[in-house]
Amino acid sequence: MEKEITIYDIAKQLNISPATVSRALNDHPAINNTTKSLIASTAREMGYRINPFASSLRKKRTNTLGVIVPRLNSYFMSTVLAGMEKEANEASYNLIISQSMESFKKEITNARTMFDSRVDGLLVSLAFDTEDLEHFEPFLKRNIPLLFFDRVMSHNQATSIIIDNVRAGYEVTSHLISQGSQRIMHITGSLKRNVYADRLKGYQQALSEAGIAYDDSLVKVTDLGMDTGQWVVQQIQEMPLPPDGLFVANDFCAVSCMSALKRAGYAVPQDVAVAGFNNDPLSQVVEPNLTTIHYPGYEMGEIAVKSLISHLNGVSTSHATNTIILRSELIVRESSLRLSSK
Amino acid sequence: MEKEITIYDIAKQLNISPATVSRALNDHPAINNTTKSLIASTAREMGYRINPFASSLRKKRTNTLGVIVPRLNSYFMSTVLAGMEKEANEASYNLIISQSMESFKKEITNARTMFDSRVDGLLVSLAFDTEDLEHFEPFLKRNIPLLFFDRVMSHNQATSIIIDNVRAGYEVTSHLISQGSQRIMHITGSLKRNVYADRLKGYQQALSEAGIAYDDSLVKVTDLGMDTGQWVVQQIQEMPLPPDGLFVANDFCAVSCMSALKRAGYAVPQDVAVAGFNNDPLSQVVEPNLTTIHYPGYEMGEIAVKSLISHLNGVSTSHATNTIILRSELIVRESSLRLSSK
């Protein structure tokens, strides 16, 4: 069992004061460069590592960011987190990650834990059924910056990072229309969440622009889970006039729908064109390949952390609340191609 | 900006000593129950929250566990993490999670970060190409318990939690044989990793037991990525005698193979029976549903953390190294059913 080296040990070794060691290690400008590098090298030799707790206690900041996400099990989310981790590491911040499991209640618990852990900042993507932002008030009261990404809710003291979901929804729908679909069904998640509400808006815009009447009964709010495909096909079979297009709010569920459709004897895309959302690798692994929206997850993670940290280092306490909108992109694949040759 | 309440504030308020407050808050046995609850309630009223850094600095433990995983983007991994998080929360531990992105190098960096963060214990699932365990030595030298799960490497000072991959591989292969497959191809990942090496062993056992000669050229080591399916089919098309069964080491890649097979005109399961591994929800969302192995991820996460924490609280420094083997289960679905009626 090795002993921990402290700045005192280094100081003694070099016959200088601990204060100088501390300053040198923190690259303080008022320290001679030669002594700086001397201290750095002996620190390395002696196997010194900073004690983050002593440092945090003293500085009253933890160099830790909290992240609350609905779930980790999607390509999208893990990509976002990879981006966050990269930026955090570079700025020597740690990340504490937790999953709300799409539950408002768990999200509240998670927020509480993050608060008690005294994170310097909090990054959140909201759960399906989150109703309000009260559980984040303690952070704002203590001036701990709060940032929402992807699943956001507008708040006058928090930054949001999103893509233009209205536009993306519009693009998908327009594309389906351009491929000859006239009755497009939209399978989505909780409309409490901007991502779903906005995609729906885009869907409606595209219909209206094409002169297609909006039909409420073609929009289905689901949990986007693995049974949704089967349920959707059941609905379709009960319809007097079945749809000829399907816009599903994520790729996994879109695949579930495609699969159920094929099992029920519908041809994709001939009978029904299908499009998903997120550009999960899954979309290129199913037959037919899935038309979808590319979502810049890694970039979103990077920017989120970068923005939060710059806020932490920021000059003012002015909560410059802004919304950052990233660029998404329609990716056309076979599942929606009904016109061009295969 | 509110002021932080400390135990001194509570002590002053109640005219008692800070030590008593500290003891009461930590549920020390030698404190009167009435004063305990009095302290607890005023602490709540005053909005007290413990300062984990002061506490960590004093106690020389952080109540934080590190987790290094290859990737977060699978149902399996996020389930494991959910189980870990639950147990950690209950024992009031925090989790720091990082992804190695299947890279040995990144795993080393991650380990270093965890070490510098002074985690009390470390949970690891190894990257594809990890060669040795040297980067974990610093932990062992400092008596920080190390636990491997799923992707493990035997080490005389670390506990491992796994399923019986040999058996699972055997079960899958035997099942395929029982459905009439004679030439079974096995698509797997790096054989440096126990999970893949063991599944291969099980595969070989089953063949041998059925009196089928083992054919090296039917085993393909890949990255199990999204292009693997296409590549595999290409290989198949070049074979004089194509396989009639496919055992793929994870579900995502199995789906990629099924899809490529169908695109190339093979019927699943009639021409080729397919089986995957992990029981990802994906397996029930593709057509045909995928035969697979159910893997108790949540349970594995729970047990991993429970075991590590009990080690931390353990009486001795004796590194009682053990291997815990969890039960997996074959799940038969359409993709492999060639005999029974559909």
Add this chain to the structure above:
DNA sequence: CTGTTAGCGCATTCAC
């Protein structure tokens, strides 16, 4: 059962 005292390791005044 409760109080007194001291120190965990660091960063920051204030000196010089």
Add this chain to the structure above:
DNA sequence: GTGAATGCGCTAACAG
């Protein structure tokens, strides 16, 4: 450019 002194908030002796 460097050193001495102090305290961040908590817990663990040691007393009583």
